[in-house]
Structure formats: structure tokens, C-alpha cells
Amino acid sequence: MGEYLVFHDVAWHATYAIYFFVIGIVAGLSFLSYASWHLPALRPLREKSAYVSFALLVVGGLLLIADLSQPMRFLNMLNPAYLNFSSPLAWGALNLVAYGIASVLYLLMMLWKKDEKNGKMLALVTALLALGLPIYTGFDLTVHQHRPVWNTPVIPLLFVALAFSTGSAVGALMSANNAEAQQVLRQFMLWSAGAVVVILIAIMGTTSYGGSAEELTFMLMTSGTMGLLFVGVGFLAGSLAPVVMLFAPTGKSISVILVSALLILLGSAAVRYVILMAPQQVQTLF
Amino acid sequence: MSEELRVSSIETRGVPGKRRYAMVIDTRRCIGCMACQVACKAEYDTPLGVNRTWVPYKVTGKYPNVKKHFLPRLCNHCDDPPCVRNCPVEATFKVDDGGFVLQRYERCIGCRSCMAACPYNARFMLPSHRTYTPITNVVDKCTFCFHRVTQNLVPACVQTCVGRARVFGDLNDPNSEVSYLVAHNPTQVLRPEQGTKPHVFYIGADRNHTEYGRDVYRRIEVMESERAAWKKHFDL
Ligand code: SF4
Ligand code: SF4
Numbered sequence: 359m360g361e362y363l364v365f366h367d368v369a370w371h372a373t374y375a376i377y378f379f380v381i382g383i384v385a386g387l388s389f390l391s392y393a394s395w396h397l398p399a400l401r402p403l404r405e406k407s408a409y410v411s412f413a414l415l416v417v418g419g420l421l422l423i424a425d426l427s428q429p430m431r432f433l434n435m436l437n438p439a440y441l442n443f444s445s446p447l448a449w450g451a452l453n454l455v456a457y458g459i460a461s462v463l464y465l466l467m468m469l470w471k472k473d474e475k476n477g478k479m480l481a482l483v484t485a486l487l488a489l490g491l492p493i494y495t496g497f498d499l500t501v502h503q504h505r506p507v508w509n510t511p512v513i514p515l516l517f518v519a520l521a522f523s524t525g526s527a528v529g530a531l532m533s534a535n536n537a538e539a540q541q542v543l544r545q546f547m548l549w550s551a552g553a554v555v556v557i558l559i560a561i562m563g564t565t566s567y568g569g570s571a572e573e574l575t576f577m578l579m580t581s582g583t584m585g586l587l588f589v590g591v592g593f594l595a596g597s598l599a600p601v602v603m604l605f606a607p608t609g610k611s612i613s614v615i616l617v618s619a620l621l622i623l624l625g626s627a628a629v630r631y632v633i634l635m636a637p638q639q640v641q642t643l644f
Numbered sequence: 645m646s647e648e649l650r651v652s653s654i655e656t657r658g659v660p661g662k663r664r665y666a667m668v669i670d671t672r673r674c675i676g677c678m679a680c681q682v683a684c685k686a687e688y689d690t691p692l693g694v695n696r697t698w699v700p701y702k703v704t705g706k707y708p709n710v711k712k713h714f715l716p717r718l719c720n721h722c723d724d725p726p727c728v729r730n731c732p733v734e735a736t737f738k739v740d741d742g743g744f745v746l747q748r749y750e751r752c753i754g755c756r757s758c759m760a761a762c763p764y765n766a767r768f769m770l771p772s773h774r775t776y777t778p779i780t781n782v783v784d785k786c787t788f789c790f791h792r793v794t795q796n797l798v799p800a801c802v803q804t805c806v807g808r809a810r811v812f813g814d815l816n817d818p819n820s821e822v823s824y825l826v827a828h829n830p831t832q833v834l835r836p837e838q839g840t841k842p843h844v845f846y847i848g849a850d851r852n853h854t855e856y857g858r859d860v861y862r863r864i865e866v867m868e869s870e871r872a873a874w875k876k877h878f879d880l
């Protein structure tokens with residue numbers, strides 16, 4: 359049997375994967391900054407992570423805008439007369455703006471006014487809004503009912519877990535010589551990367567039992583270059599290996615923690631790339 | 645015992661005073677001449693590499709008993725369109741009377757959410773350079789020839805179809821040709837499981853030819869050379 363199809367382009371290109379990666383770190387660092395109000399070991403990270411997350415937010419925002427084919431019209435997303443609340447992107451835009459405002463206020467309170475009480479409250483608000491970032495990016499994919507893998511309710515959870523793990527990994531790299539902070543971040547990375555492992559297994563399990571589109575997607579995600587990236591880099595090297603390394607008796611050594619952090623960052627980039635692109639490849643065959 | 649047909653608020657099925665345009669494509673009559681595709685290109689100056697309507701085919705059987713199955717494709721102008729739900733700025737919308745799903749080019753931000761949401765690949769991004777029109781860099785798709793239909797003409801593809809495989813009309817009108825065809829023939833829609841309630845109905849479209857094959861590990865012989873040539877030509 360032969361078939362002829364016209365060539366269809368995918369909807370979203372790899373730049374979105376970079377955006378997802380960056381925004382995940384933004385959220386993860388906000389969680390760390392908030393956690394520093396409760397865990398003294400993380401205190402040295404409070405300002406640093408707030409700064410870095412804000413800088414990355416700017417980078418992420420620019421990436422997102424540059425990826426629109428009409429970049430200047432991003433303002434349409436903020437126009438109440440245009441907003442369509444059934445679109446997760448509309449909620450995402452509002453979430454991003456609210457998060458941006460909250461993090462500016464947080465930085466001002468904390469650094470200029472040194473206002474401890476309001477600082478702690480704003481840290482909480484910022485962290486809650488930060489939680490919305492991986493959730494909304496997950497929903498961006500989940501709502502597309504006809505796409506295998508995307509259309510699973512665990513994608514937002516996966517993105518939250520990835521935000522935790524990558525945020526903690528960046529935190530670990532930023533506080534490389536602080537042994538106390540490293541131990542807390544080790545716990546964070548261990549549990550969040552563990553969650554990523556469980557969710558990835560769940561996703562692949564359900565996908566392999568699905569219909570023909572799911573089967574095709576499963577095949578794409580587990581073979582060839584995508585397979586190498588997803589199973590090899592994303593799952594084995596970037597999620598399972600760090601969990602095993604951090605859990606092992608040697609897991610408390612700083613060098614193991616730092617290597618795990620690097621692997622987690624690499625793995626999360628690969629996972630995001632494949633989860634974004636593979637389910638779209640199948641669609642181009644329809 | 646009777647119960648009213650439950651429809652979502654956006655649907656126009658059976659709504660009095662509202663038209664519900666639909667196309668019936670009789671695949672038994674399609675000869676794969678692609679005249680519809682050409683007529684559409686001429687009507688809209690659709691750029692190279694993208695199509696508002698297209699005619700893919702599958703070849704089945706073994707030589708000498710082979711058969712080509714054509715499946716003319718276009719936007720289904722779904723009664724419950726996921727592209728409309730997903731557009732963050734309502735740049736794509738459904739026309740209440742008629743059910744056309746249309747684009748507001750001047751509002752579209754080019755986020756491609758609608759492309760991701762459409763289960764039928766009906767949408768595409770316009771390139772940045774075009775010859776006769778300033779409409780560039782926004783998402784476009786079939787309009788069911790809104791500008792023609794509102795002037796009592798049929799869509800360009802229907803007008804030109806040599807096999808009379810494409811028929812267009814109002815499904816809410818029981819006397820229309822499309823109503824007759826849908827009432828008297830078994831019809832299929834693409835991907836009914838998506839709940840989009842398409843307004844393009846096929847006659848004689850075998851489910852095996854409208855879906856991915858189940859036997860996915862055996863590579864289908866997609867015309868890779870053509871696809872590769874397209875990709876190369878458009879630097880994709
Ligand atoms: S076929 Fe696709 S583009 Fe057309 S109305 Fe349905 S979902 Fe929208
Ligand atoms: S690309 Fe344009 S029409 Fe499509 S969802 Fe984005 S803004 Fe709406």
C-alpha cells in the first residue's frame with residue numbers, strides 16, 4: 359500500500375521546548391526562594407534565586423514573544439476585549455503577567471525595603487503564581503484532545519515535577535560550596551526526579567496501550583533519534599540515574615549532587631523536546 | 645417519551661432560522677483530478693506549500709488489482725470547533741448563521757494554538773512574503789468560500805469539481821441537496837471520536853482509509869520522495 363499526503367508542518371517548533379525549559383527553572387527557583395523563609399539552610403539562596411528567576415522570566419517572555427509570527431501583537435493577549443477564557447494560553451498570559459508583577463514587588467520588598475514580614479508574604483504569592491507556570495504550560499498541551507501523550511492529565515503534573523527538579527538543580531549549581539544547602543537540595547532533587555520517573559513510566563505505559571495514533575507516537579518516542587533523546591537522555595540518564603545516584607550512600611557527596619544536577623537539567627530539556635515534538639510528528643501523517 | 649437533542653451552545657444543528665452549511669463529498673465520484681485544489685489556489689492565491697483544500701490518496705491492492713482512494717480534504721467547519729476554543733484572542737471564530745469558522749487576520753497573533761488544536765491539519769501559517777495580498781504571517785485556512793456563499797454562489801472547489809463529487813448546501817434546510825444526500829446515504833466524518841461534529845460528510849470513505857493503520861510497526865510507504873522534495877524546497 360502506498361499513500362500520498364501533502365506536507366504538513368507541525369504547529370509548534372522546538373523553540374517552545376526551550377521556553378518550557380526556561381519557565382520551569384523560573385518556577386523552580388521561585389519555590390526555592392520561598393522555601394528559604396522556612397529552611398535556614400537555603401537562606402543564602404533567597405536573593406540569588408529570586409534574581410536569577412526574574413532574569414530568566416525576561417528571557418522566557420522574550421522567547422515566547424519572538425516565537426509568535428506577529429510578535430508585536432502579543433499585546434492582544436492582554437486586551438480584555440479580545441481575551442478568550444476557554445483558551446489555556448489566555449490564562450497563561452495572565453498568569454505570566456501576574457507572576458512578573460509579583461516577583462518585581464518581591465524583589466523590591468526584600469532588597470530595597472528589607473521588609474521581612476511583607477517579603478515572606480510576597481514570597482508565598484510569587485511561589486503560588488510560579489506554580490501556575492508549569493501547570494499552564496502543561497495545560498497548553500493537555501487540552502489538545504487528539505494528540506497522544508499531550509492529552510493526558512499528568513502532563514501538568516510532570517511539568518510541576520520538572521520545575522521542582524530543574525529549579526533545585528540550578529539552585530545546587532548556584533550554591534556549589536554551601537554544604538548545608540546542598541543537602542536540602544539533594545532531597546528536593548531526589549523526590550522530584552523520582553516523581554518524574556514515575557510519571558514518565560505512567561505516560562509511556564498508557565501510550566503503548568492506546569489506539570493507532572498512540573502506538574505510532576510510542577514508536578516514535580522510543581526509537582531513532584527521538585528514542586535516544588527520550589529514553590536515553592531524558593529517562594535513563596536525566597531522571598533515573600540522578601535518582602539512583604542521589605539515593606545511594608554516596609549521594610550526599612557534593613560532587614555526586616552537582617553531577618546529578620547537571621544530568622537533571624539535560625534530561626528535562628530532552629524530555630520536554632520529545633514530549634513537544636513527537637506527538638506532532640504523527641499528526642503530520644494525517 | 646421524547647427528549648430534545650442536546651447540543652452545546654455553540655452548535656447550530658436544527659436551530660430555527662439559522663443556516664448550517666455543509667459539504668458532502670462523494671468519494672465514489674472523485675477521480676483525483678485535483679481541479680478543486682487548483683480552483684482554491686486560484687480563488688485565494690494560496691501560497692506554494694500550503695493548501696486550503698488538498699486531495700491525498702492511498703493505493704491499495706496488489707498489481708494488477710490496485711485501487712486509488714482519494715479523500716478530498718479541507719476545514720470541516722466543525723460545529724464544535726476546538727480551534728475556536730483554543731484561540732487566546734478570539735481571532736478565529738464561528739459565524740452564528742451558517743456555521744462558517746473564520747479568521748480575523750488583523751487580530752491573529754500567530755501563536756499557532758489553533759493549528760495544534762485542529763485534529764485535521766486544516767490550518768497553516770502564511771509565509772512572510774506574498775505577491776498580491778498583504779495578509780502574511782498569520783494562520784489561514786478554508787473559509788467555505790464565505791465571500792461566495794454569501795452571494796449565493798457555491799464554493800470554488802464545488803463549482804469546479806468535474807465529477808460532481810463535492811456538493812454544498814444548508815443542512816438545516818430539509819429540501820437542500822446536502823440534506824437529501826446525508827439522509828439517503830451512509831455518510832462518514834473524519835475522526836468522529838474527537839467530538840468536533842464536522843460539517844464535511846463523506847460518502848464511501850472507508851474508515852481504513854481515513855485513519856492511521858493499526859499495524860504501525862510495518863512502515864507504510866508514504867511517498868517520501870515527494871515529501872522530502874517539498875521539505876527541501878521550502879527549507880522546512
Ligand atoms: S477542521 Fe480544524 S480548523 Fe476547521 S473548524 Fe474544525 S478544528 Fe477548526
Ligand atoms: S494563531 Fe491566530 S487564530 Fe490561531 S490561535 Fe493563535 S491567535 Fe488564534
